[in-house]
Structure formats: C-alpha cells, structure tokens
Amino acid sequence: MIETIAFDADDTLWHNEMLFSEAEQLFHEILADYADAQTVRSKMREIEHQNIRLFGYGVKGFTLSLVETAIELTEGRIDAAGIHKIIGIGKSMLSAPVLLLDGVRQTLEALHGRYELLVITKGDLKHQQEKLKASALGRYFSRVEILAEKDPGAYQDIVIRHGITPERFMMIGNSLKSDVLPVLAIGGHAVHIPYHTLSYLEHVEETDIASARFHLLESITDLPGLLGQLQSEATP
Ligand SMILES: [Mg+2]
Structure with missing residues (x-):
C-alpha cells in the first residue's frame, strides 16, 4: 500500500x-x-x-x-x-511568522516512522527553505522538493529520482491544480484538503474526479484514519 x-x-x-x-x-x-x-x-x-x-x-x-x-x-x-x-x-x-494549521504537528508525529514523509512545494527557494526551518517540522521529512511548477512532469521526475512506485505514493494538498490532478495523472494517490481561500492562480474549473485514488478530507487530522482504512481494504 x-x-x-x-x-x-x-x-x-x-x-x-x-x-x-x-x-x-x-x-x-x-x-x-x-x-x-x-x-x-x-x-x-x-x-x-x-x-x-x-x-x-x-x-x-x-x-x-x-x-x-x-x-x-x-x-x-x-x-x-x-x-x-x-x-x-x-x-x-x-518575514511574517509561520503559523501552522491546526493538527499538523500531531498528524506528522503519528505518521512519522510508519511512512516516508516528503514536502513538495513551489515558490521562492530561499523563502520556502526559511519557512520550513521556522516551522520546526523539518525533522519529520526525509526530503524537501522546492519546484518551479507542479505538473505531471515534475512529479514524474521526483518519483523516478527517488525510486518511488506511483501506486505507493500519496500527495496531500489544498490545490486540485497543483497537488491532485498531476499526481492522479502519473498514477499516484492524491488527497485534497481545501483551505478556506484559494489563490486565483490555482483555480481550475470544477471537475468531478472519478478516481479510486482520489480522496477529499476536511482536515489533515483525518489522514491517519484514511490511511488505516486503505490499509484494511488492501489486506482483506
Ligand atoms: Mg498549497
């Protein structure tokens, strides 16, 4: 799984x-x-x-x-x-302080050691590196990828470089355009956790995503439950 x-x-x-x-x-x-x-x-x-x-x-x-x-x-x-x-x-x-979303730290704590955890983000290299440092979450992640664009080619490159099997890979994010659709396109699992506001740059037309590899959650704290459910479905 x-x-x-x-x-x-x-x-x-x-x-x-x-x-x-x-x-x-x-x-x-x-x-x-x-x-x-x-x-x-x-x-x-x-x-x-x-x-x-x-x-x-x-x-x-x-x-x-x-x-x-x-x-x-x-x-x-x-x-x-x-x-x-x-x-x-x-x-x-x-220089704004980094404010974590509710439940982030305890969720990473729960998953750390059971799964390999990565960050895949886009934006300014230096700013993203500094936010990660300020977040004090760095110890949970084995790798951090800061990309210019999140498209299927960029995800494909990551899974190839790190020897990841797409069917065993799951991406979590707030943007259908950047975190969900390109990951489904390369055969991975994707979890959409909407944030209350979305940049117009991330807007996509409302799409009905009919894939068993797509999941919608309200909060990151629901993630361990989803993973447990997928695990139990995979091992009858
Ligand atoms: Mg985002």
Whole structure:
C-alpha cells in the first residue's frame, strides 16, 4: 500500500494565502487616490499572471508585479515613497511568522516512522527553505522538493529520482491544480484538503474526479484514519 506521503506546504502545513490577501488590501490603500479596488485587483491579476512564467511563484515576484501594477495604474505618477511602501509590503510578507494549521504537528508525529514523509512545494527557494526551518517540522521529512511548477512532469521526475512506485505514493494538498490532478495523472494517490481561500492562480474549473485514488478530507487530522482504512481494504 502507501509507503511515501508528500505534503504541499503553503495552506496545507502552514497558513499562506491570507498574507497575500492582507498585502492586496494594503496595496489598494496605496493606490486609493488613483483607482478603485476592482480596477486595482483586475490589473494586478493581469500583470501577475503575465509575470508568473518569468518570475515564478512566491513573494518576490508578487512584489515586482505590485510595483509594475502601481506604475501602470498611476501612469508613472507613483513616487519613490509609494514604491518604497510596496517593497515594504513584500519584505513584511517575507518575514511574517509561520503559523501552522491546526493538527499538523500531531498528524506528522503519528505518521512519522510508519511512512516516508516528503514536502513538495513551489515558490521562492530561499523563502520556502526559511519557512520550513521556522516551522520546526523539518525533522519529520526525509526530503524537501522546492519546484518551479507542479505538473505531471515534475512529479514524474521526483518519483523516478527517488525510486518511488506511483501506486505507493500519496500527495496531500489544498490545490486540485497543483497537488491532485498531476499526481492522479502519473498514477499516484492524491488527497485534497481545501483551505478556506484559494489563490486565483490555482483555480481550475470544477471537475468531478472519478478516481479510486482520489480522496477529499476536511482536515489533515483525518489522514491517519484514511490511511488505516486503505490499509484494511488492501489486506482483506
Ligand atoms: Mg498549497
């Protein structure tokens, strides 16, 4: 049965998306004299979406996209003090404390030693490494993979490099696009644990996933129970 369990990090192990929502709010305030909130939001998303393939995911690329959005929306009138405030938003996101989701530590404690545990995340290399260190969860994981993109090819590469059999591999995460669909595509098991808010960059059209290898849980604390159930079904 399952031998290797990989966890997404942002909004699966620790809170993340709320930092982006708070940053967006502060950004709206900086641009309040130039554009309404809806205009700011749609311009910001348009620019961020275009920039993802150049900057990748994470706070640093996000901050550059905010600067570019501000310059465009103010037609170049934003001053150095305004740009400085935007850079300050990015810096405070990078130094924000890491807040674990409820039940993460006890779940990892329960699974550690019984399964090989991995982290598979995407984003800024340095920031993700620092969040993992600040989380004090590092000792539970035998490997940490920080990827530029989570697609079937990237997961395929991981299972090949580590000699993992896809049928014995399970990925846990809050994004259908990044943590579930590509893992099902390579023959692995995937557990979706939705977080209360999802980045528009992770949005996929509502899909009915008809796979026996797909599981939906409300909380990470339900994971040991699911694994026990799968184990008992596999050994009649
Ligand atoms: Mg995530």
